[in-house]
Amino acid sequence: MPLEENAPSGGDRQAIEFSTLSMRPRRPGFENRFLDRRPRRLTASANSDGDRDRPPSRSRTLTSDFNPVTLLIGSGTVTVTGTGSGWEYNTPRMRILLVATKTPWPPIDGGRLVLLNTIDGLRDAGHRVTLIAPVDGRFLDVELVRQNLEGRCEVHLPPAATRGAIRSLVQAEVSRTPVTIIRHSLERVHRTVERVIADEQFDVVHAEQQQAFAGSQPARRAGIPVVLRAQNVESALWTFASRYRSAFLKAFFRREAAKLAAWESECCRQADATIALTRFDACALRKLAGPKARVENVEAPFVGQLEAGRTSLEGDPAVVILASRKWLPNRDAVWRFVGEAWPRVHQVLPSARLHVFGISKSVDRSPGVSWHPAPEKSTDAFPSGAVVAIPSRHPTGVPMKCLEAWARGLPVVGSPEAAEQLEAEDGREMLVASGSEHFARAMVMLHENPGLKDRLIDGGREALKQRHDPAKVVAKLENVYHQAMSKP
Template sequence: MNVLVLVRDLPWPPNTGARLRTLNLLSRLAHRHRITMVGYSRGDGAEYASQAEELHCLVAVPPPHQPSGLRMHAQLVANVASPLPYAVSKHLSIAMRQAVTALLEEREFDLVHCDSLPLAGYAALATGIPKVLTEHNVEAELWQRRAKHAAGSLRRAFERMQYVKMRRFEASACRLFDHCIAVSELDAATLRTAYGLRNVSVILNGVDTDLFAPTQAPTVPGRLVFTGSMDWFPNEDAMHLFASSIWPEIRRRRPHASMAVVGRRPSQALRRLCADKGLLVTGEVPDVRPYLAEAEAVVVPLRIGGGTRLKILEAMAMGKPVISSTVGAEGLAVTNGRDILLADEPAEFAEAVARVLTNPGLARSLGARGRELVERTYDWSAQANALHDLWLRVAGVARAAHGAPVSW
């Protein structure tokens, strides 16, 4: 089929959960379908030519300017009067609308797959073409959690307003599509009950179990690791919580413990806090696997989030024991005490970490069973096959209803 895929960001480098998911699924489908991908990129796409050669066509669109400092705060204030949530409006651009319009005029597509909720309105330009939306998170739920944990009444009121706007936008946007994809059964149930959606399927997140595999590299005694894009608010919030409330409890129990925070674009505030508490902050790295290899355990203390965490799947694939909050492991088919340890209160989380660091047998058991879980359930190839089947089904059903042929 001819498939138009809209992504918020072109998936190179694959250094966020959304990019990893997009790249792993589409690279496995590119030999079965003629995929045209359009997304934001600061370059013209030429630098990705070798990585994108499997695709039929790649269109890079200049991203909207994202202000910082006082100008960003001015935009936040102006957003109060907008019906759109800020997390949507900041990703809209005339250039993206023009690029999508031009592609729809120049080529015939059998299916449009929107891989980012803020771009839903551009997918809607494809009138008469079957459309699919991927919900990487239930976005309104994520904003509801942000409001719950916001510090200060003003910020809490603003984020509560963003939650209300996002819930309204998400509900209407999802109804523009013939089918919606969730990344977990939990998210699928939320989409059905919260928004009354009927056509919802689950395509799980996954992990490349050949790329992420146990190694013989020695671990650093007492080393803990957290991986993730630090410019994603839930990750930064988790590390602020960890450094302030959990890390002191861990050091009290295990004074030799050390911690590496691995991921792109950490804020200066987080760098200062981690430096004060004795945590290593790496910034962006070309490959997280060497850091995971050094870890005796991987921690995921998220209290805000949606979808499912690829960082947990990657750690498990490498045979590492994982200690997570319940929100951090939400949506994954894990069992507390078997393939993961779950804890939410700082003292309980620190105690779970101490158990793993002082009990090699427990660490080995959690790591081995985590590896078994991802091999059994979270292989990218199986998820790509499921997406292929869904594309065929949605395109076939919609085209049959309109009496139009599909260009297989």
């Protein structure tokens, strides 16, 4: 049901177009009623209402000469009744069960941050979200996680840890299932999903990442539509990561990548809809899954403006990189930048200093480089006046650090891969650099041209507004959810 914003003048009014929908019955008592299946246009003035037992709905009084139509969608009805000026239109908000492999709080990595921003956006749009995610109490305070998610969503946090590596490897060999899927297929999560869907009604299940799709199987068996959101193309990540392994591990990673490609293909075909965060990932998943899979591109949500950090870093300019010890491709990109690109930058800009966050105890003694632990607050790594460098080369996913840099008003110098993932243009949202000389030239341009820095900041924030605005992203999510609910 697309809502068009070309409202006629004279009050708070909207033009609403009903298109033909075929809702899938999911439980006894759920049916579809169409008195007239023709597309229709209605004019409405909007207000909101709700009650304690269901998510708030949108109620509109309509003016139309069309015949009435009543649609039953999810946990409520969309009803158009009456004649002349007495039409009423009610759209219920959705009840969404979100199954994940990790909690969105604390948002210490890009995947958690995407999930947290998504939950906040759905909540702000009035939807009721129930989250099921395992928590390993050895590393996270369960009650602290629960407190920080309170008010955002209803939370179920089954205590569980991923399976051990050796056990997972043996089971993966026997079952021919990818080892990363084995590690995250947790019985306690599975049982929690079964219990929750038995106690409550949901309109749609959102499985966050391919590893969580297995945990959503009880919902599929109950007839609830399942939407898979793939933050990355996992098979592409494993293929890329194989480059950084020894000869023995290289063969293992490539074999796992092939198994993951088959797994992803099957997941996309089984899901009622699949969401990719970038246009390139969507194309890759369509290619893997074939024409029968429904794959949509819905960008990662991110607010348009945040304050930069107030603590200054040494250097003119101070250049920031966020690193990861665990993710080898990221770590390799950082080492290559420090060893190859930074010496050239420091040669042409002796006053510049590189600050690497996420690796605190390095034996490296490169001139002009400071090593820091992972920041306690994200503002520490995004201080006012700094330049953010993103030399990552992996071919899938979204560099959330770039979105945060844009929101905090910092210019970005990034690799061609980072620019491609974000559909960013060189000189508009970021400066694109592919090698040592390019990075050095970009840093000099930013240092000598304050106007360029301002244009990049404005361009980054405009990209957030156009492509990553939470309200726009949630509208796209709603559309995908409704497509999944209407799939025959």
